[in-house]
Amino acid sequence: MSKNLTSRTEDYSKWYNELVVKADLAENSAVRGCMVIKPYGYAIWEKMQAELDRMFKETGHQNAYFPLFVPKSLFEAEEKNAEGFAKECAVVTHYRLQNDPDKEGKLRVDPEAKLEEELVVRPTSEAIIWNTYKGWIQSYRDLPILINQWANVVRWEMRTRLFLRTAEFLWQEGHTAHATESEALAEAELMNNVYAEFAEKFMAIPVIKGIKSESERFAGAVETFCIEALMQDGKALQAGTSHFLGQNFAKAFDVKFTNNEGKLDYVWATSWGVSTRLMGALIMTHSDDKGLVLPPNLAPFQVVIVPIYKNEEQLTAITDKAQGIISRLKELGISCKFDGRTTHRPGAKFAQHELQGVPLRIAIGPKDLENNTVELARRDTLSKEFVAMEDLVAKIKGLLKTIQDELFDKALTFRDSHITEVDDFETFKKVLETKTGFISAHWDGSAETEQKIKELTKATIRCIPMDAKEEAGTCVYSGKPSSRRVLFAKAY
Amino acid sequence: MSKNLTSRTEDYSKWYNELVVKADLAENSAVRGCMVIKPYGYAIWEKMQAELDRMFKETGHQNAYFPLFVPKSLFEAEEKNAEGFAKECAVVTHYRLQNDPDKEGKLRVDPEAKLEEELVVRPTSEAIIWNTYKGWIQSYRDLPILINQWANVVRWEMRTRLFLRTAEFLWQEGHTAHATESEALAEAELMNNVYAEFAEKFMAIPVIKGIKSESERFAGAVETFCIEALMQDGKALQAGTSHFLGQNFAKAFDVKFTNNEGKLDYVWATSWGVSTRLMGALIMTHSDDKGLVLPPNLAPFQVVIVPIYKNEEQLTAITDKAQGIISRLKELGISCKFDGRTTHRPGAKFAQHELQGVPLRIAIGPKDLENNTVELARRDTLSKEFVAMEDLVAKIKGLLKTIQDELFDKALTFRDSHITEVDDFETFKKVLETKTGFISAHWDGSAETEQKIKELTKATIRCIPMDAKEEAGTCVYSGKPSSRRVLFAKAY
Numbered sequence: 001m002s003k004n005l006t007s008r009t010e011d012y013s014k015w016y017n018e019l020v021v022k023a024d025l026a027e028n029s030a031v032r033g034c035m036v037i038k039p040y041g042y043a044i045w046e047k048m049q050a051e052l053d054r055m056f057k058e059t060g061h062q063n064a065y066f067p068l069f070v071p072k073s074l075f076e077a078e079e080k081n082a083e084g085f086a087k088e089c090a091v092v093t094h095y096r097l098q099n100d101p102d103k104e105g106k107l108r109v110d111p112e113a114k115l116e117e118e119l120v121v122r123p124t125s126e127a128i129i130w131n132t133y134k135g136w137i138q139s140y141r142d143l144p145i146l147i148n149q150w151a152n153v154v155r156w157e158m159r160t161r162l163f164l165r166t167a168e169f170l171w172q173e174g175h176t177a178h179a180t181e182s183e184a185l186a187e188a189e190l191m192n193n194v195y196a197e198f199a200e201k202f203m204a205i206p207v208i209k210g211i212k213s214e215s216e217r218f219a220g221a222v223e224t225f226c227i228e229a230l231m232q233d234g235k236a237l238q239a240g241t242s243h244f245l246g247q248n249f250a251k252a253f254d255v256k257f258t259n260n261e262g263k264l265d266y267v268w269a270t271s272w273g274v275s276t277r278l279m280g281a282l283i284m285t286h287s288d289d290k291g292l293v294l295p296p297n298l299a300p301f302q303v304v305i306v307p308i309y310k311n312e313e314q315l316t317a318i319t320d321k322a323q324g325i326i327s328r329l330k331e332l333g334i335s336c337k338f339d340g341r342t343t344h345r346p347g348a349k350f351a352q353h354e355l356q357g358v359p360l361r362i363a364i365g366p367k368d369l370e371n372n373t374v375e376l377a378r379r380d381t382l383s384k385e386f387v388a389m390e391d392l393v394a395k396i397k398g399l400l401k402t403i404q405d406e407l408f409d410k411a412l413t414f415r416d417s418h419i420t421e422v423d424d425f426e427t428f429k430k431v432l433e434t435k436t437g438f439i440s441a442h443w444d445g446s447a448e449t450e451q452k453i454k455e456l457t458k459a460t461i462r463c464i465p466m467d468a469k470e471e472a473g474t475c476v477y478s479g480k481p482s483s484r485r486v487l488f489a490k491a492y
Numbered sequence: 493m494s495k496n497l498t499s500r501t502e503d504y505s506k507w508y509n510e511l512v513v514k515a516d517l518a519e520n521s522a523v524r525g526c527m528v529i530k531p532y533g534y535a536i537w538e539k540m541q542a543e544l545d546r547m548f549k550e551t552g553h554q555n556a557y558f559p560l561f562v563p564k565s566l567f568e569a570e571e572k573n574a575e576g577f578a579k580e581c582a583v584v585t586h587y588r589l590q591n592d593p594d595k596e597g598k599l600r601v602d603p604e605a606k607l608e609e610e611l612v613v614r615p616t617s618e619a620i621i622w623n624t625y626k627g628w629i630q631s632y633r634d635l636p637i638l639i640n641q642w643a644n645v646v647r648w649e650m651r652t653r654l655f656l657r658t659a660e661f662l663w664q665e666g667h668t669a670h671a672t673e674s675e676a677l678a679e680a681e682l683m684n685n686v687y688a689e690f691a692e693k694f695m696a697i698p699v700i701k702g703i704k705s706e707s708e709r710f711a712g713a714v715e716t717f718c719i720e721a722l723m724q725d726g727k728a729l730q731a732g733t734s735h736f737l738g739q740n741f742a743k744a745f746d747v748k749f750t751n752n753e754g755k756l757d758y759v760w761a762t763s764w765g766v767s768t769r770l771m772g773a774l775i776m777t778h779s780d781d782k783g784l785v786l787p788p789n790l791a792p793f794q795v796v797i798v799p800i801y802k803n804e805e806q807l808t809a810i811t812d813k814a815q816g817i818i819s820r821l822k823e824l825g826i827s828c829k830f831d832g833r834t835t836h837r838p839g840a841k842f843a844q845h846e847l848q849g850v851p852l853r854i855a856i857g858p859k860d861l862e863n864n865t866v867e868l869a870r871r872d873t874l875s876k877e878f879v880a881m882e883d884l885v886a887k888i889k890g891l892l893k894t895i896q897d898e899l900f901d902k903a904l905t906f907r908d909s910h911i912t913e914v915d916d917f918e919t920f921k922k923v924l925e926t927k928t929g930f931i932s933a934h935w936d937g938s939a940e941t942e943q944k945i946k947e948l949t950k951a952t953i954r955c956i957p958m959d960a961k962e963e964a965g966t967c968v969y970s971g972k973p974s975s976r977r978v979l980f981a982k983a984y
Binding site (some may be wrong): 027029030031034035036037038039042043046062063064065066067068069070071072074075076079082086087088089090091092093094095096097098099105106107109118119120121128131132135141147151152154156168170343 | 519521522523526527528529530531534535537538554555556557558559560561562563564566567568571574578579580581582583584585586587588589590591597598599601610611612613620623624627633639643644646648660662835
């Protein structure tokens with residue numbers, strides 16, 4: 001366990017990369033741009049999955065599974081979607097290997113086994129799913145269809161970073177079909193709200209709900225709702241998106257239904273997704289120079305007990321005590337691990353659990369046995385105190401709630417202090433470089449201005465916030481009239 | 493909802509294919525050999541996953557995730573494994589599409605975007621995982637590694653059938669690394685026992701635990717443990733396998749560790765998996781000519797309530813009553829759905845729930861409101877009875893247990909009556925064609941005899957049962973000496 005984690009001020013990007021690897025969350029694999037998610041990282045992802053899955057089911061959705069491959073002819077059917085993803089598609093062209101006649105013990109692609117039609121490894125599943133829905137929908141009685149899929153997808157990105165941008169990533173993608181435009185729009189907004197609630201209540205990450213500008217919209221969508229978070233380095237991160245797809249995919253795949261007036265119409269659609277990218281958001285929102293800081297809701301184990309002993313007898317007595325604590329915590333649904341490894345000293349264990357962000361650490365030594373106390377340490381504040389055994393369980397229960405709340409509050413304070421209203425372009429550029437964070441500014445609504453600002457500053461429009469007030473103003477770049485402010489930021 | 497399900501005696505294979513589709517479990521997709529798992533089928537798979545995942549974690553395993561793609565050079569490293577899977581590999585050769593200059597609005601593979609090294613879509617993950625483990629293991633202190641992965645895999649099968657054999661399927665694959673041979677062997681057998689327990693207690697499918705003959709072994713394994721089930725048509729189905737891999741993969745990927753005596757040695761390995769094929773086993777073990785029969789443990793909902801009414805007032809009263817039943821069942825952890833659809837008549841609902849195998853059906857009509865009773869129907873026996881409201885919840889709780897047990901007993905009786913001891917080859921062939929099922933016969937242990945028997949009868953050695961007694965005899969085909977009986981059968 002190395003102590004040499006680069007500090008955030010020294011090099012934020014390096015700090016992130018090192019932390020992901022040293023905290024045993026993930027690592028790069030032998031496959032370009034693809035990561036291995038290690039057990040500790042995957043355990044966090046499983047907790048996210050479980051909560052999201054519960055929320056999806058509570059809002060009436062069911063899970064299903066659609067093929068990994070999309071035949072090229074289906075992939076290209078919805079033109080904008082195809083155009084948006086064509087440049088990052090992994091393509092299967094052959095279905096067999098054979099012994100290489102030139103190289104003993106090596107294999108080569110069998111040239112005889114070429115597919116008649118190439119298969120795209122799904123970068124997203126609208127095409128294969130809407131081609132399937134065509135067979136499921138005849139009448140309004142077949143609607144709505146409210147389906148979610150947990151799956152891997154592949155987007156051949158040129159520059160990748162663990163969790164934030166990988167060629168293969170894990171995600172969920174909801175795909176719903178509706179009889180009316182208003183119902184589909186309401187669904188898209190509902191699921192964006194579900195994502196926001198999940199991010200804030202479960203991940204302790206404050207987010208801004210908004211809609212994307214046209215150029216930042218999902219390829220094939222009519223409207224993209226999103227949640228935007230702010231990382232500690234002042235860069236924004238899109239944490240989830242929910243798309244109102246209009247009738248675009250229904251038209252591309254000819255999915256019509258008889259409505260309740262007996263007339264034929266195209267079906268209305270949404271899709272929405274969050275991915276293992278959320279792991280990156282989690283890490284960059286809460287962690288510090290000593291390592292990961294995990295909100296108790298997402299910690300693989302919420303409490304760890306480290307015994308401090310000089311002989312077997314002491315260890316036995318401490319272990320006994322620890323087992324009692326663990327079973328009482330378990331009754332309250334609190335997960336606690338006893339770190340009884342004899343191969344590591346307490347100091348090394350402390351450092352590891354700090355690095356891995358375990359919310360609470362209990363140390364029990366011989367003195368504690370005598371006094372009937374333990375030492376309880378908080379990972380987020382690094383504060384320590386001695387707690388009497390009889391108060392311990394109640395104390396832990398309260399602290400876990402406190403930590404969850406305070407992590408959110410801290411992130412919210414940071415975020416809110418990094419939204420700056422700006423009305424001229426010189427200040428815009430200065431704030432972006434010095435203060436960083438979101439800039440709330442007027443925009444004339446044109447893609448040209450958006451593009452120009454991006455070229456000049458690397459800032460993009462993160463969203464038009466759902467709660468943006470009507471306010472007459474002039475565009476921060478063009479000086480043209482504008483009716484409300486939007487949020488700009490540099491982004492991951 | 494069609495009533496025209498082909499009967500099992502008429503055409504078992506057709507019955508199966510129709511049932512999978514009509515019960516809304518799965519359907520074929522636009523991608524050759526790949527299926528869409530529909531929400532009702534996926535809900536059953538989720539129940540299997542949850543229980544297996546619980547069992548894996550209880551036996552000390554953690555989940556992780558490894559890349560979908562395996563670079564060809566890694567894939568070919570373990571020669572037997574590579575040879576075993578080379579003929580069914582989907583291969584990614586390119587990473588980009590572009591507009592087709594010859595066809596307006598169409599895409600083609602960008603010839604400039606050819607990968608330097610082809611990527612195999614994982615047919616199984618030993619290669620990519622052992623290449624990763626190499627970086628994780630230095631000393632015996634790093635062992636054991638006990639990891640499981642839930643994932644999709646692709647094997648380009650020429651003849652596919654929903655759930656039983658599909659080009660893409662969902663599975664879990666455990667991959668463990670150990671310091672000693674005996675520990676790895678014990679792990680492989682332990683996980684085969686976990687599969688057996690899961691199949692019997694949870695799926696109500698009796699299985700025979702055994703080891704595979706050399707020619708039926710997993711490519712790259714030293715020993716393959718398996719569980720074998722018997723379907724209603726007398727054909728066997730391999731329901732799960734657990735492999736002792738020896739040091740084969742450690743040698744292929746050069747994974748050495750310092751043992752507790754300070755000496756370098758290769759690491760010992762296991763891998764084990766079950767897949768969506770279990771859905772096929774489930775369907776073919778319990779279902780009947782009216783449709784699916786589900787063990788209560790796996791039913792997406794265990795009880796359904798159908799209201800029978802002539803007017804709104806009756807429907808309201810029945811709905812009230814139903815809600816009361818549902819909430820009392822929920823307290824006991826029993827899932828119950830109210831089928832209040834106004835678009836379908838009770839008869840159609842009955843047929844659908846029969847087809848979909850809901851274990852218990854409650855019908856409530858106006859007479860029942862008067863008498864304070866309900867009609868309760870069992871899906872497995874198709875028996876019906878009137879039950880007083882005050883007895884209902886206890887009755888349901890008891891019946892769900894009874895159904896789970898009786899389904900297992902029924903399958904066990906069928907299975908046990910279809911294991912036939914045979915001592916000459918004429919009888920062997922006759923039993924195989926007329927009575928079907930497992931044939932317990934002596935075998936001389938040679939691959940030649942095994943192959944010959946397969947050619948002549950299509951029967952393969954399903955396993956050498958773990959509990960096979962030492963018994964002197966002569967091979968049913970060659971007449972050579974044999975020390976114990978093995979199980980032959982035609983198989984899925």
